[in-house]
Amino acid sequence: MRTVAMFGLVVALGVLAIGAERKWITGTWGEVTTTRRMVDFGPGSSPFGGPGSSSPSMRAMADVRHFVIETDQVRLELEDTVSIRRRSIEVTAGTPVTFAVDKKTVYVRDADGTEHKLRVVKKTDRAGKAGGPG
Numbered sequence: 001m002r003t004v005a006m007f008g009l010v011v012a013l014g015v016l017a018i019g020a021e022r023k024w025i026t027g028t029w030g031e032v033t034t035t036r037r038m039v040d041f042g043p044g045s046s047p048f049g050g051p052g053s054s055s056p057s058m059r060a061m062a063d064v065r066h067f068v069i070e071t072d073q074v075r076l077e078l079e080d081t082v083s084i085r086r087r088s089i090e091v092t093a094g095t096p097v098t099f100a101v102d103k104k105t106v107y108v109r110d111a112d113g114t115e116h117k118l119r120v121v122k123k124t125d126r127a128g129k130a131g132g133p134g
Helices: 001-018
Strands: 025-041 058-072 074-083 096-102 105-109 115-125
Touching: 025 074
Parallel strands: none
Antiparallel strands: 025 058, 025 096, 058 074, 074 115, 096 105, 105 115
């Protein structure tokens, strides 16, 4: 029992350390939109089985939220897929945002400091070069 508690403490400290290592940047929320579409999830949504795989996919209607964050150096287009009528983060265009970029993921802090994970769809440098989500 003591070993399990110690392991839990080590994992928790590791997670906190990862969050502390992020380079936090300040930007401004841009356009925010929501569309509704069918999404695949569950065991069949993974490409591990390859074409013709016999594992059944599961589908459901979901809200796909699109966000834009802008700074002097970059414009990020982000996406978050959530259950219908569920909001992962409340956003108002034109307000400041604190965020950190980690490859194809952006972590955003809301007003009370809670972190939310969003997927990078497109990254555009202000110099005019467009890049993929990397």
